[in-house]
Amino acid sequence: MATSLQVSGPGGTKSHQLFLLLKDAISSGRMAPGTKIPGELKLADEHQVSRVTVRRALEALTAEGLIMRKPGVGTLVCEQPIGATVMTASVSNLLPNISKMGENSRVRLLEFGYGNPPEGVRERLRLNGNDRTQRSIRVRLAEEKPFSYLTTHVPERIAISYNEDELATTPLFNLLERSGVHLDHATQSISATLxxxxxxxxLGVAVGSPLISLTRVVYDKEGKGVEHLHALYRPDRYRIEIDLCRADGEDGRYWQPLAPDQT
Amino acid sequence: MATSLQVSGPGGTKSHQLFLLLKDAISSGRMAPGTKIPGELKLADEHQVSRVTVRRALEALTAEGLIMRKPGVGTLVCEQPIGATVMTASVSNLLPNISKMGENSRVRLLEFGYGNPPEGVRERLRLNGNDRTQRSIRVRLAEEKPFSYLTTHVPERIAISYNEDELATTPLFNLLERSGVHLDHATQSISATLxxxxxxxxLGVAVGSPLISLTRVVYDKEGKGVEHLHALYRPDRYRIEIDLCRADGEDGRYWQPLAPDQT
DNA sequence: TATAAATGTATTATTAATAGAACAGGAAAA
DNA sequence: TTTTCCTGTTCTATTAATAATACATTTATA
Structure with missing residues (x-):
């Protein structure tokens, strides 16, 4: 295939486009680890760019540890030691697999304070115009590597039951239930952002890197908002997994999410 | 905040990065329609770039109809008639809400052919080394606007039961069940990519835009792989929604995904 | 050992992106 | 009105990206 890369206005440079193209081919598995990728001249010809441009893209891939190059041999797709510890979250477990993370999990509290929440948050928490919230920003690390950036809003009346230090050490859900709140239901929305x-x-990534975006709102029995979470995850260190089972229902067959195995 | 954009090697140009950042801020709702965004000089200062660079980014946003500019007034975020129809998929519905999409839904078949699947796909489908698959690439549109890019692999033995035209008009699940395959369970993994x-x-987006990435593998009763789907979604036109309910289980309380209302 | 294929390095020329500055003109507010 | 803020326009200078070419170096292989 002789695809040709374009560059028009602020459309990203050719080398950047080629870099993205190759990176995607690798991370999607289309170019498996161990594969020898085409030579620089062949890539230059295939994509209708100069060899310099190809080299830039390959240098960026090398810097990210995705490929290995040897003079006289060629360029090989690396085995990915980085993705070895990918955290997975079953949808049902609102908490990621803390058990898997074990002792290596840690939290950095970046911000902690009270104030008026942004409008979108206030609406979803079903608060009145004056109600204040506690806002906190936390970064979760596994094996000292950050993988999530969490912004939470909790109504002030609930948040006063715990302090800054407790938030830095104890999962928020534990704190909420301890305060007597009866968590009842929640909605989650998953998207992608930069x-x-x-x-x-x-999170230790480049500006403009892709991130998984998850917004969760938890309500109590009365339907009052209890927690508003906006989470950003590094896709190379975190993934959301869902297992489904085909089940028979009243109106025909449908897909039933599997309940978590509470081990 | 004085964020500064970098440009190192093939990191995309600064104007492109700024364009993507602002676009994401708009389409995610962090900058609501009607909002007046900071002036060119302020943006230039905040992001540590020159005014020319800011203008490039803003020109690109104008070209996409995301912002409106008036001399003497400023730059306003446009009301988005496009994003009005955000498609949501309940996790349980493997098919997005076709009902909501109604008559306006359409599929474009970009590729169709048989061959040896990439290794990752072969493993997840549990195929032997020689087994061939049918590969198809489809784009789904709602109201003539593309929102998803689907790459599917189906084992050859199953895929021969339908042809190219049928795939372009009929949902794949229908074709599979028609062919006598008993869909039994599936795994889904959600991530983000560029x-x-x-x-x-x-999909009608800029290179380097964020996309929701979903990989799904469907198995039959015998545990044989039936379909491998790699889906990419525009986050401004598609979102994955999950509703959860706190339930009592044997080992304590846990979060139960809500079964879909099969309306 | 000679050859082919691959990466590494270097040079030159051209084009695009960026910075910094200046100035003109529209629109709103003191 | 005058001031202020914003976009629109133009200019120069600098830096980065790209193309095209040549040559050296490493490695495997015939």
Whole structure:
């Protein structure tokens, strides 16, 4: 295939486009670890760019540890030692597999304070115009590597039952239930976004990197909002897994999410 | 905040990065329609770039109809008639809400052919080394606007039961069940990635835009792989929703995903 | 050992992106 | 009105990206 890369206005450079193209081919498994990828001249010809441009893309891939190059031999797709410890979260477990994370899990509390929440948060928590919330920003680490950036809003009346230190050491759910709140139901919405500078620094990725975005709102029995979470995850260190089972229902067959095995 | 954009090697140009950041802020709702965004000089200062660079990003946003500019007034975020129809998929519905999409849903078949699948796909489908698969690439549109880019692999023995035209008109699940396959269980994995050139063109987004990535493998009763799906979704037109209910189990309380209301 | 294929390195020229500055003109507010 | 803020326009200078080419070096292989 002789696809040709374009560059028009702020469309990203050719080398960047080629870099993305190759990176995607690797991380999607289309180019398996161990595979020898085409030579620089062949890539240059295939994509209608100069060899310099190909080299830039390959250098970026090398810097990320995705490929290995040897003069006289070629370029090989690396085995990925990084993705070895990918955290997975069953949908049902609102908490990621803490058990798997074990002792290596840690939390950094970046921000902690009270104030008026942004409008979107206030609406979803079903608060009145004046109700204040506690806002906290936390970064979770596994094996000292950050993988999630969590922004939570909790109504002030609930949040006063715990302090800054407790939030830095104890899962928020435990704190909420301890305070007497009866967690009842929740909605989650999953999307994708780009890392801005703050998040990029906290998670150790480049600005503009892709991140999994998850927004969760938890309600109590009365339908009052209890927690609003906006989570950003590094896709190379975190993944959301869902197992489904085909089941028979009243109106025909449908897909039933598997309940978590509470081990 | 004084975030600064970097450009190192093939990291995309600064104007492109700023364009993506602002676009994401708009389409995610962090900058609501009607909002006046900071002036060019302020943006230039905040992101540590020159005004020319800011203008490039804003010109690109204008071209996409995301912002409106008036001399003497400023730059406003447009009301988005496009994003009005965000498609949501309950986790339980493997098919997105076709009902909501109604008559306006359409499929474009971009590729169709048989061959040896990449290793990752072969493993997940539990195929032997020689087993061939049918590979198809489809783009789903709602109201003539593309929102998903689907790459599917189906083992040859199953795929021969339908042809190219049927795939372009009938949901794959229907074709599979028609062929006598008993769909039994599935695993899904959700992540995030960046748009490469092919996908960007098909979905009408810029190269480097964030996309929701979903990989699903469906198995039959015998545990044989039946379908391997790699789906990419535009986050501004598609979202994955999960509703959970706190339930009592043997080992304590846990979160139970809600079964779909099969309406 | 000679050859082919691959990466590494270097040079030059051209084009695009960026920075920094200046100035013109529209629109709102003191 | 005057001031202020914003976009629109134009200019120059600098830096980065790209193309095209040449040559050296490493490695496997015929």
């Amino acid at each position: 890392a801005n500078k703050d998040v990029a620094e906290a | 748009a490469n050139k092919d996908v960007a063109e098909a």
